[in-house]
Amino acid sequence: xxxxxxxxxxxxxxxxxxxxxxxxxxxxxxxxxxxxxxxxxxxxxxxxxxxxxxxxxxxxxxxxxxxxxxxxxxxxxxxxxxxxxxxxxxxxxxxxxxxxxxxxxxxxxxxxxxxxxxxxxxxxxxxxxxxxxxxxxxxxxxxxxxxxxxxxxxxxxxxxxxxxxxxxxxxxxxxxxxxxxxxxxxxxxxxxxxxxxxxxxxxxxxxxxxxxxxxxxxxxxxxxxxxxxxxxxxxxxxxxxxxxxxxxxxxxxxxxxxxxxxxxxxxxxxxxxxxxxxxxxxxxxxxxxxxxxxxxxxxxxxxxxxxxxxxxxxxxxxxxxxxxxxxxxxxxxxxxxxxxxxxxxxxxxxxxxxxxxxxxxxxxxxxxxxxxxxxxxxxxxxxxxxxxxxxxxxxxxxxxxxxxxxxxxxxxxxxxxxxxxxxxxxxxxxxxxxxxxxxxxxxxxxxxxxxxxxxxxxxxxxxxxxxxxxxxxxxxxxxxxxxxxxxxxxxx
Numbered sequence: 001x002x003x004x005x006x007x008x009x010x011x012x013x014x015x016x017x018x019x020x021x022x023x024x025x026x027x028x029x030x031x032x033x034x035x036x037x038x039x040x041x042x043x044x045x046x047x048x049x050x051x052x053x054x055x056x057x058x059x060x061x062x063x064x065x066x067x068x069x070x071x072x073x074x075x076x077x078x079x080x081x082x083x084x085x086x087x088x089x090x091x092x093x094x095x096x097x098x099x100x101x102x103x104x105x106x107x108x109x110x111x112x113x114x115x116x117x118x119x120x121x122x123x124x125x126x127x128x129x130x131x132x133x134x135x136x137x138x139x140x141x142x143x144x145x146x147x148x149x150x151x152x153x154x155x156x157x158x159x160x161x162x163x164x165x166x167x168x169x170x171x172x173x174x175x176x177x178x179x180x181x182x183x184x185x186x187x188x189x190x191x192x193x194x195x196x197x198x199x200x201x202x203x204x205x206x207x208x209x210x211x212x213x214x215x216x217x218x219x220x221x222x223x224x225x226x227x228x229x230x231x232x233x234x235x236x237x238x239x240x241x242x243x244x245x246x247x248x249x250x251x252x253x254x255x256x257x258x259x260x261x262x263x264x265x266x267x268x269x270x271x272x273x274x275x276x277x278x279x280x281x282x283x284x285x286x287x288x289x290x291x292x293x294x295x296x297x298x299x300x301x302x303x304x305x306x307x308x309x310x311x312x313x314x315x316x317x318x319x320x321x322x323x324x325x326x327x328x329x330x331x332x333x334x335x336x337x338x339x340x341x342x343x344x345x346x347x348x349x350x351x352x353x354x355x356x357x358x359x360x361x362x363x364x365x366x367x368x369x370x371x372x373x374x375x376x377x378x379x380x381x382x383x384x385x386x387x388x389x390x391x392x393x394x395x396x397x398x399x400x401x402x403x404x405x406x407x408x409x410x411x412x413x414x415x416x417x418x419x420x421x422x423x424x425x426x427x428x429x430x431x432x433x434x435x436x437x438x439x440x441x442x443x444x445x446x447x448x449x450x451x452x453x454x455x456x457x458x459x460x461x462x463x464x465x466x467x468x469x470x471x472x473x474x475x476x477x478x479x480x481x482x483x484x485x486x487x488x489x490x491x492x
Contacts, residue, residue: 001055001059002059002060002064004052004055004066005055005059005064005066005125006059006064006066007052008045008049008052008074008078008121009118009121009122011045012042012045012078012081012114012117012118012121013114013115013118015038015041015042015114016110016111016112016114016115016118017111019034019038019107019110019111019114020107020108020111022034022107023106023107023108031089031092031106031107032089032090032092032454033089034089034106034107034110035085035086035088035089035090035092035106035110036085036086036089036456038085038089038110038114039082039083039085039086039089039456042078042081042082042085042114042117043082045078046075046078046079046082049071049074049075049078050075052071054066054067054068054070054071055067058127058191060131062127062128062189062191062192063126063127063128063130063131063189064122064125064126064127064128064131065125065126065127066125067485067488068484068485068487068488069124069257069260069261069485069486069488069489070124070125071124071485072124072330072481072482072484072485073120073123073124073253073254073257073485074121074124074125076253076333076334076337077117077120077121077124077250077253077254078117078121079337079338079341080117080246080249080250080253080337080341081113081114081117081246081250082460083245083249083337083341083344083345083460083464084113084242084245084246084249084250084341085110085113085242086345086456086457086460087241087242087245087344087345087348088109088110088113088242089456090348090349090352090454090456090457091240091241091242091348091352092106092109093352094150094240094352095109095149095150095240105149109146109149112142112145112146112149113146113242113246115138115142116138116139116142116143116146116246116250117250118138119135119136119137119138119139119142119254120135120139120250120251120253120254122134122135122138123135123136123139123254123257123258124254124257126190126257126258126261127189127190127191127261127265128188128189128190129178129181129182129188129189129190129215130178130188132174132178132258132261132262133171133174133175133178136171136174136218136222136254136258137171139251139254140167140171140222143163143167143243143246143247143251144160144163144164144167145160146239146240146243146246147159147160147163147235147238147239147240147243147247148160148161148163148164148239149239149240149243150240153238155237155238156238156239156240157238158234158238159234159235159236159237159238159239160238160239162231162234162235163231163235163239166221166230166231167221167231169221170217170218170220170221170222170228171218173214173215173217173218173221174214174215174217174218174219176211176214177210177211177212177213177214177215177216177217177218178211178215179211180207180208180210180211180212180214181193181208181211181212181215183207183211184204184205184207184208184211185197185208190261190262190265190266191265191266193266193267194265194266194267194268194269197267197268197269197270198269200269200270203270203272203273204270204273209273212267212270212273212274213277215262216259216262216274216277219255219258219259219262220281222251222252222254222255222258223252223255223256223259223311223314223315224252224255224307224308224311225281225282225285225308225311225312225315226281226284226285226288226308226312227284229285229288229289229308229311232304232305232307232308233292233296233301233304233305235247235304236248236300236301236303236304236307237298237300237301237304237357241300241344241347241348241351241357242344242348244300244303244304244344245340245341245344245348248303248307248340248344249336249337249340249341252307252310252311252333253333253337256314256318256329256333259318260318260326260329260489263318264321264326264489264491265488265489268321268489268491271321275319275321276411278315278318278319279319279411279412279415281315281319282312282315282316282318282319282415282419283312283414283415283418284312285308285309285311285312285315286309286312286313286316286418286419286422287312287418287421287422288308288309288312289305289306289307289308289309289310289311289312289422290305290306290309290312290422290425290426290429291425292305292308293305293306293309293426293429294425294428294429296359296429297358297359297360298357298358298359299347299357299358299359299362299433300347300357302359302429302433303340303343303344306383306426306429306430309422309426310332310336310383312419312422313332313394313395313398313419313422314329314332314333314398316398316399316401316402316415316416316419317329317332317397317398317401317402319402319405319412319415320401320402320404320405320412321405321491322401322404322405322491322492323483323486323487323489323491323492324397324400324401324404325398325401325402325404325405325491326486326489326491327397327479327482327483327485327486328394328397328398328400328401328482329398329486330481330482330485330486331393331394331397331475331478331479331482332394332395332397332398334471334478334481334482335382335390335391335393335394335467335468335471335478336391336394338390338463338464338467338468338471339379339382339383339390339391339464339468340379340383341460341464342375342376342378342379342461342464342465342468343375343376343379343380343383345375345457345460345461345464346365346372346375346376346379346461347376348457349369349372349451349453349457350362350365350369350372350451353451353452359432359433359436360436362376362433362436362437363436363437363440363441364437364440364441365436365437365451366437366438368449368450368451369450369451369453371453371458371461372451372453372461373437373438374465375461375464375465376433376437377433377434377437377438378465378468378469379464379468380430380431380433380434381430381434382468382472383426383430384423384426384427384430384431385423385426387472388469388472388473389468389469389472390467390468390469390470390471390472390475391468391472392472393471393472393475395419395423397479398419399416399419399420402415402416402419403416
């Protein structure tokens with residue numbers, strides 16, 4: 001049964017190794033083909049995952065779970081990986097690894113993405129702080145390499161260095177926090193920890209609370225919440241665009257998967273020690289992300305600040321500490337994956353053609369490439385929460401969860417008000433991108449020509465656009481999946 005529970009991780013890791021061996025012993029002349037093959041395999045694995053059924057109990061000495069929550073996130077990570085691999089295939093001519101060939105290191109880039117996703121699949125099933133740390137480091141260390149992969153570009157090296165320094169610092173916080181929790185409770189298992197804390201007749205000890213705060217600090221770095229968000233704009237701008245997309249979709253989802261597991265599976269009995277803190281962090285993250293995005297003129301940097309703002313929205317659902325909030329966070333992550341992938345697919349195509357990721361280079365995109373213009377426009381409007389797109393319903397659920405909690409704690413009305421203000425603020429910079437797409441004319445005549453879109457890219461864009469519109473109108477399948485996954489926490 002343990003093999004059944006871990007088969008997706010095994011398949012993904014094995015396929016990453018196969019890609020390296022194929023490139024080493026039978027090189028594919030066109031590296032895009034290899035990327036499309038990798039994406040096709042991941043799509044097959046994603047479809048296969050719908051045959052799998054959750055299992056009761058735990059594996060590997062209680063460290064690993066294969067429940068509905070884990071399966072939901074595994075599918076989300078496979079979806080993100082498939083989209084990112086299509087982007088990486090399109091981006092492959094620009095990938096350098098210090099060699100003169102221009103395509104050297106491309107297969108390694110694909111493999112690193114798959115190994116990183118393997119760590120994410122492990123994260124979905126975490127039920128112990130030890131496995132949490134191991135799987136988190138597998139993801140983080142891989143991102144250190146991926147962020148600085150274009151090592152001839154100063155921006156990429158800067159992005160990798162900043163992510164390395166701050167990531168190592170967050171890992172230090174996490175492991176120290178785990179040590180404090182283990183030292184005060186004698187366990188690192190979430191289920192055992194929850195049972196112990198439920199028997200407490202007094203507030204937890206100072207040492208335990210301190211350890212809990214250190215762990216939350218480490219997780220705050222992964223989800224890019226204030227005050228741990230400093231790395232986001234520079235890393236998003238400097239990293240290769242497919243890596244930026246994977247950070248925005250995969251890494252953020254992994255951070256929230258861990259946050260939900262830790263808080264609701266392990267620390268729920270002491271929610272009085274952390275719920276108020278999350279309320280404050282959600283408010284600060286909402287304001288910082290949306291206000292910081294206003295002056296940005298680089299679209300990847302703008303989406304970096306936007307990502308911080310969306311972490312704030314999802315923290316609203318976590319801070320509500322109710323069943324509606326947990327389900328809303330899972331639904332939001334699902335629709336956010338399609339929306340963000342759609343945006344970055346369009347960005348990769350445009351930057352490949354123009355060599356620039358400044359917002360001005362997207363001027364007149366609606367005329368130069370109607371499909372890219374429409375895809376980026378829909379993504380921006382969904383991120384803004386404009387009905388009837390999926391982002392609107394995602395935000396609606398999160399606000400509903402906060403209002404429900406506000407019936408017993410008036411402070412949550414303040415959080416809802418700050419969230420509403422953040423939505424209004426975000427309309428300004430999202431509509432600015434829409435203005436560039438459909439109203440402004442291209443400033444540089446050299447960038448005014450049509451932009452070619454390959455068939456795999458076109459297919460990926462259609463899937464994302466259908467999902468953005470479809471999940472805004474017919475939400476039931478994803479809502480039911482999210483609610484089923486969130487039920488494992490037995491929240492009210």
